[in-house]
Amino acid sequence: MELWYTEKQTPNHGITTKISKTIHSEKTDFQQLDIIDTNQFGRMLVLDGMVMTTIKDEFVYHEMITHVALNTHPNPKKVLVVGGGDGGAIREIIKHPSVEKAVLAEIDGRVIETSKQYLPEIAGALDDPRVDVQVVDGIQYIHDHKNEFDVIMVDSTEPVGPAVGLFEKGFYQGIYDCLKEDGILVAQTESPWFNQDLIRRVFKDIRSIFPITRLYTVSIPTYPSGLWSFTMGSKKYDPLKVNESELKDLDTKYYSPSIHKSVFQLPKFVEDLVKE
Amino acid sequence: MELWYTEKQTPNHGITTKISKTIHSEKTDFQQLDIIDTNQFGRMLVLDGMVMTTIKDEFVYHEMITHVALNTHPNPKKVLVVGGGDGGAIREIIKHPSVEKAVLAEIDGRVIETSKQYLPEIAGALDDPRVDVQVVDGIQYIHDHKNEFDVIMVDSTEPVGPAVGLFEKGFYQGIYDCLKEDGILVAQTESPWFNQDLIRRVFKDIRSIFPITRLYTVSIPTYPSGLWSFTMGSKKYDPLKVNESELKDLDTKYYSPSIHKSVFQLPKFVEDLVKE
Missing domain, CATH: 3.40.50.150 (Vaccinia Virus protein VP39)
Structure with a gap:
């Protein structure tokens, strides 16, 4: 099964990126926090469904x-x-x-x-x-x-x-x-x-x-x-x-x-x- | 029904964009040619599944x-x-x-x-x-x-x-x-x-x-x-x-x-x- 993470960066447009593994997922006192491993950009930090940072860029x-x-x-x-x-x-x-x-x-x-x-x-x-x-x-x-x-x-x-x-x-x-x-x-x-x-x-x-x-x-x-x-x-x-x-x-x-x-x-x- | 056009820009990553209408689609002697109307970037020309140009950018x-x-x-x-x-x-x-x-x-x-x-x-x-x-x-x-x-x-x-x-x-x-x-x-x-x-x-x-x-x-x-x-x-x-x-x-x-x-x-x- 292929897993893809898709972020709607606007209501009408976004990026989609292939995931090799979900590393961590939690709801903090302030926001949803996810760490995923992606094929294109390596490990990625996502807050409230928005990419914050990736190892590659x-x-x-x-x-x-x-x-x-x-x-x-x-x-x-x-x-x-x-x-x-x-x-x-x-x-x-x-x-x-x-x-x-x-x-x-x-x-x-x-x-x-x-x-x-x-x-x-x-x-x-x-x-x-x-x-x-x-x-x-x-x-x-x-x-x-x-x-x-x-x-x-x-x-x-x-x-x-x-x-x-x-x-x-x-x-x-x-x-x-x-x-x-x-x-x-x-x-x-x-x-x-x-x-x-x-x-x-x-x-x-x-x-x-x-x-x-x-x-x-x-x-x-x-x-x-x-x-x-x-x-x-x-x-x-x-x-x-x-x-x-x-x-x-x-x-x-x-x-x-x-x-x-x-x-x-x-x-x-x-x-x-x-x-x- | 929401329609989204997704382009795999690499095998592992791409963009996805909401379509309001498919305007034209044909296989020419050289390539697949599609014209679609998108919400974010307006009308878009796509050749062989790759965005060539859009009205907005x-x-x-x-x-x-x-x-x-x-x-x-x-x-x-x-x-x-x-x-x-x-x-x-x-x-x-x-x-x-x-x-x-x-x-x-x-x-x-x-x-x-x-x-x-x-x-x-x-x-x-x-x-x-x-x-x-x-x-x-x-x-x-x-x-x-x-x-x-x-x-x-x-x-x-x-x-x-x-x-x-x-x-x-x-x-x-x-x-x-x-x-x-x-x-x-x-x-x-x-x-x-x-x-x-x-x-x-x-x-x-x-x-x-x-x-x-x-x-x-x-x-x-x-x-x-x-x-x-x-x-x-x-x-x-x-x-x-x-x-x-x-x-x-x-x-x-x-x-x-x-x-x-x-x-x-x-x-x-x-x-x-x-x-x-």
């Missing part, structure tokens, strides 16, 4: 939510990830020698534990001594910490269920206050093909708070449409004004100093979403 | 197989499209005022006729007086014409069935001979995620023939992995040496002078495919 998301900001900030020492319980963003963050402390604020402890158990390639870095894992509501954590972080990444699930509050203007204002005076925010902001209203709104919200706001895109085959966006809000440093030849060359498979600026060059229909 | 492929080369060549007058029976590449080519003649060499006349009938937004330009539609084997056409074209685009189906010969080194040598002394070739070369061996081989073949060889990528949600590559071989003009401020700004939704160079900045794992 996770490097794109995790490198690109982290290194663009961390190579824009001249000396990031203290970094916060809101969400991101699989640990992939943390793994990338601690590749930067300047980082002294990386805090993970994940609301669902079961995502962390399950990832450690079944996705050690991604979650292994959560045991690094520089990492502080907090099982906590990210909104509360942001509220309780002021003027503390150099870079904050919002590594959320889709804007339904537990993550709705992570796409609201008040949350971005809280992040602004939680950042130091030259801090940088990066948020995952969905697909430029399928989530245009969300991208427009979030960009506008972040631009109303941060002096420098930029959108960039990357290719993630298991995410809806295959094209994904991140929105950066920065208090001082402009990612387009770095000197590429001075950027740190990291152990990466997608990010490189030579694409640091080019990911901000958007297809015309995407550029039009964020025009003033 | 066709602009990416058609703009990006044409304008990068046509804005690299300083004065393209005579342009050839091998394949491309839907007419989308031709529609973009004749947006360039310098173009005096655009030849379409498509082996399957039924693709042309069916596209004209059911996809007029894409195929309408085939009736333009500058366009010469030839129902002919592209390989034969290339063989019969020497030193004639400024730009040649290989707008083929996947490298199975009728299109196999369009991915072979001898064919690229034929194109070299069919181009004028400063001509440019662009070929669609599949997905950097799923077709890495093909990209490596074609790049090597084209580089062994043309002095300037470059790979670029674009986002096409209905194509496998959502990321698509094109390989350019050029006798004289380097797409990276154009003056962006002098490039023609066209009526486009994806291409713009400001992404002309950045599409050649590749993610590290793609760059590694074509490193010497």
Whole structure:
């Protein structure tokens, strides 16, 4: 018998991928959590029926939510990830020698534990001594910490269920206050093909708070449409004004100093979403 | 009853999309040809079970197989499209005022006729007086014409069935001979995620023939992995040496002078495919 996992990424469209084995399945306090082994993308973490990450393409998301900001900030020492319980963003963050402390604020402890158990390639870095894992509501954590972080990444699930509050203007204002005076925010902001209203709104919200706001895109085959966006809000440093030849060359498979600026060059229909 | 069209883009992975209506279905002399109306991407042309183009995202492929080369060549007058029976590449080519003649060499006349009938937004330009539609084997056409074209685009189906010969080194040598002394070739070369061996081989073949060889990528949600590559071989003009401020700004939704160079900045794992 052939088993296929099908995700309706919109009511009318989705991906379907062959499964070799279901590894784990549970209902946590916050969401449905499944781990499956797929033939095409290897092991896959699924939350509430949406692919979060896979062994074969996770490097794109995790490198690109982290290194663009961390190579824009001249000396990031203290970094916060809101969400991101699989640990992939943390793994990338601690590749930067300047980082002294990386805090993970994940609301669902079961995502962390399950990832450690079944996705050690991604979650292994959560045991690094520089990492502080907090099982906590990210909104509360942001509220309780002021003027503390150099870079904050919002590594959320889709804007339904537990993550709705992570796409609201008040949350971005809280992040602004939680950042130091030259801090940088990066948020995952969905697909430029399928989530245009969300991208427009979030960009506008972040631009109303941060002096420098930029959108960039990357290719993630298991995410809806295959094209994904991140929105950066920065208090001082402009990612387009770095000197590429001075950027740190990291152990990466997608990010490189030579694409640091080019990911901000958007297809015309995407550029039009964020025009003033 | 809900109908969904599912394409296995690899033996283990694919897309599935909701159909509102099947418009047309036939077996031509060369391939199975289907036109379906989908909820997410509008009307869709499917050949041998593979999505060729859809109303909602066709602009990416058609703009990006044409304008990068046509804005690299300083004065393209005579342009050839091998394949491309839907007419989308031709529609973009004749947006360039310098173009005096655009030849379409498509082996399957039924693709042309069916596209004209059911996809007029894409195929309408085939009736333009500058366009010469030839129902002919592209390989034969290339063989019969020497030193004639400024730009040649290989707008083929996947490298199975009728299109196999369009991915072979001898064919690229034929194109070299069919181009004028400063001509440019662009070929669609599949997905950097799923077709890495093909990209490596074609790049090597084209580089062994043309002095300037470059790979670029674009986002096409209905194509496998959502990321698509094109390989350019050029006798004289380097797409990276154009003056962006002098490039023609066209009526486009994806291409713009400001992404002309950045599409050649590749993610590290793609760059590694074509490193010497």
